[in-house]
Amino acid sequence: MKENIKLVLKGEDRTRLVEVEGIKVGKEFVVIAGPCSVENERQTIETALAVKKAGAHMLRGGAFKPRTSPYAFQGLGLKGLKILKKAREETGLPIVTEVMDPRDVSWVCEYADVLQIGARNMQNFSLLKEVGKARKPVLLKRGMHSTIDEWLSCAEYILAEGNYDVILCERGIRTFEKATRNTLDISAVSVLKEITFLPVIVDPSHAAGRASLVPSLSLAALAAGADGLMIEVHINPETALSDREQSLRPSEFENLMEKIRKLNETIRSFYERDSA
16 A cells, blocks of 8 residues: 555544634544535525534535436536525535536635545546645545545545645445445544544445434444544435435434434543543
8 A cells, every 4th residue: 555655644643634614624523414416595505504503514515416327417517506605605514515527626616615526536537636736625535446545545646736635535335235325334434544644534325325324324433433424414305306315304414413412422531531
């Protein structure tokens, strides 16, 4: 691994703090929540208000959607970004949204607080170089067929351009198992925390593919040492244009946030006693 990467390896025993509008990813446990896709203004803003009330730190929402089928909903594009901007004005939540094309990076930066590189674009090297030049925090998702070594090499592309504000996001990998959409590699959290200084968050929604599994996987990620979560929430999942099966209702997300707070307090108390 060390032959392929130079910058992402841990040089000191602490995680880099990636600051997003005063929120320090890597210091506090950060929850990013919102709909898979921006569908309309009402859906996005109502969801944003709900996740804000429950305690989310940032709002996620896709204006551009790389879909398996060309006939599936592809996102609202610029219109979606403008809706996200309005949601930020209404709630104060920083925006995390995906960029798919190197040509779009500069103007998507006008709307996004964090640029997301999706699993399908993890090895889009031209895109990685461009976001590396953008000087905007980048959330880099793991490719569904990618090893940790390959994932870190992609992070290296961004860091090599001078942008060290990179957040790694484990979102499950393809295995032979069919019970879930993907298999959450919880061990990746422990491995990454040991070898890299970059903060690591987990996306249990894409790993599970089922809303009922999201709470337990979220708590497992927290217990494993993740720095945060990215969770899909929709005001009415049955009508969602994408990922309806894995989206939590606002009430379900609120219940999960309460469990996260309690477990986080327990974990902090444990380590405080252990170090005393």
